[in-house]
Amino acid sequence: MSSSHTFLKYLRLIHLYTGVFIAPALLFFAFTGALQTFSLHETTRGSSYKPPAWAVMLGQIHKKQTPIVPVRKPPSPGKQADKDTPEKAQSSTSQPSLAEAPKPTGEAAFKSHDPLPLKCFFLLVSGGLFVSTLSGLYMSYKYIRNRRLITVILLGGIIIPVLLTIF
Numbered sequence: 001m002s003s004s005h006t007f008l009k010y011l012r013l014i015h016l017y018t019g020v021f022i023a024p025a026l027l028f029f030a031f032t033g034a035l036q037t038f039s040l041h042e043t044t045r046g047s048s049y050k051p052p053a054w055a056v057m058l059g060q061i062h063k064k065q066t067p068i069v070p071v072r073k074p075p076s077p078g079k080q081a082d083k084d085t086p087e088k089a090q091s092s093t094s095q096p097s098l099a100e101a102p103k104p105t106g107e108a109a110f111k112s113h114d115p116l117p118l119k120c121f122f123l124l125v126s127g128g129l130f131v132s133t134l135s136g137l138y139m140s141y142k143y144i145r146n147r148r149l150i151t152v153i154l155l156g157g158i159i160i161p162v163l164l165t166i167f
Contacts, residue, residue, distance in 0.1 A: 020140050020150055021157040026133045028161075032062040034126035037119050067165055 035041050041051055041059030051059075060069045140150050 016140055016144065016150075017153055019136055020153045023133050023137050023154065024157040025161060027130060028058075029062060030126045030130040030133065032058045034123055034130075035059060036062065037122045037126065061165060065165075 032041070035055055036059055041055045041062075043049060043051060056069055057067050061067055137154070141147055144150055
């Protein structure tokens, strides 16, 4: 057996074992990324949508690598009263506000951009990554003789991140 053939054989095995180990994480990130593309993991301003707790927690793990979701504090009534004090009114008149600033014209003007086509593209990418990863797992079981080793590596790819999240 030539050295290049041996090298390719070992490279395929490394690819197989690495792919099986990281497959659960790829499935997780593809799924939660698809949720985040359409902001299904968070409440947006002016919306009555309340995301399910599992989507919020999975989105938090995806973005911040922790299941702990910080509690958003509602604006306190004291802050509203501070805005109405005369000192605040005087200081705000000395500095122009952003609303009073002149709007740019020509090429510098902000162009309205519809994000929906790009969001649909990224949803397609997430779905493709999910299906591709599942098909890779299928092939790893279909075309390898040592299914126990593949199962142990796959379970390691599931259990290790879960334990790292918990502890």
